[in-house]
Amino acid sequence: MGSRPDAALREQVQQAAGHDHRVTTALAHADDAEVVREVGAAELVVLPYRDMGNSGAALLALSLDRPVLLPANAVTRALAAEVGADWVLTYPGDLTPQVLQDAAARAAARRPGSRPDLSAREWPDAGRAHAEVYALATGGTR
Template structure:
């Protein structure tokens, strides 16, 4: 039986900024039952593939200029027509509930058309909604231990709290900085903020807090993998104060490197707490406060440390589950 040919909706350049893409592709290629190709418009229209696997669909409907955005919308519509005419199976991984940024007029209609044409949906948790006509497969987000290598687990004596990732307004970094500055029990701690901001990410309040509190140490740039891994391992707690959290690769990265996390309380993070334990997955209700932050740190100081088991997030198992989905998508 020949391998199933799969065209991903992500370009190869995504491997430089998104480790999830690299880890998934590597696992699928090592499996041997799938041939994976990255997206390009020539490959999409003239390539031979059995399944089109969509990740972050807005990536193919947008572009850096007005002309490229308009062209991408037209090409996306034509591609959907090609997929229908050739009866190519469409698989969609639902990473987010909605795109992080709004798109052009007409984009929503095109994305809805792709949704209607998708028969196989992959969600990373059991709470992500999918269209009633689609078949759901829950395939969890894999661990990062094959990409980020560290010599030892995090130290229980660290006095560093860490936020890492893109600095966007919805991620609540200004709320974290406020809570940290107001937490009198954390005078001996420092807060590191690592990540490249978008235009909305650094609010006037965040700038003021950074200027007023020397314990807040920002590094507003893209952080190389080795530096990021070291920063996570050297931290007592990773704090992700998102105002809305769904799937989060940052949570899995911190846990992969044996570092506890503090995240908002919702059904998905409660599942993570049940999976990995309340000792390493700490939850805060509503918006992060200084009391919530102080309580999480105090609980860590009282608890013993044990390495975090990530067997449930093994990439070989994840690849095997993807192959099953591709076979179903290619069978109609």
């Protein structure tokens, strides 16, 4: 996922990760198996987007039963309401070490065996919703 960062950004990310054994960095393209392996091994997937309207990475993490940490906005609050506040953790303002510590503690405290509620994203429901939107957009009715 993603593209290669320039050398300065690569260095900044590696410095920020430091020698913390809990943090991994993969600063190159990853194939599907690598993404699943990395996300599946995570206790918490941190996606510090500055602006977010939708995130395939967040949905991927949730589909692998991994909680995500996202900046608070209307979209992320709606996602948390949909799938569960234990799964979509949000923070206002900037991402700080304290935000990360608090989110990691919340992620670790999840009930074992629990899963995010992704039922509203099942194919039959998604297909119907898309058909309705397309019909409305084209002036048709359902």
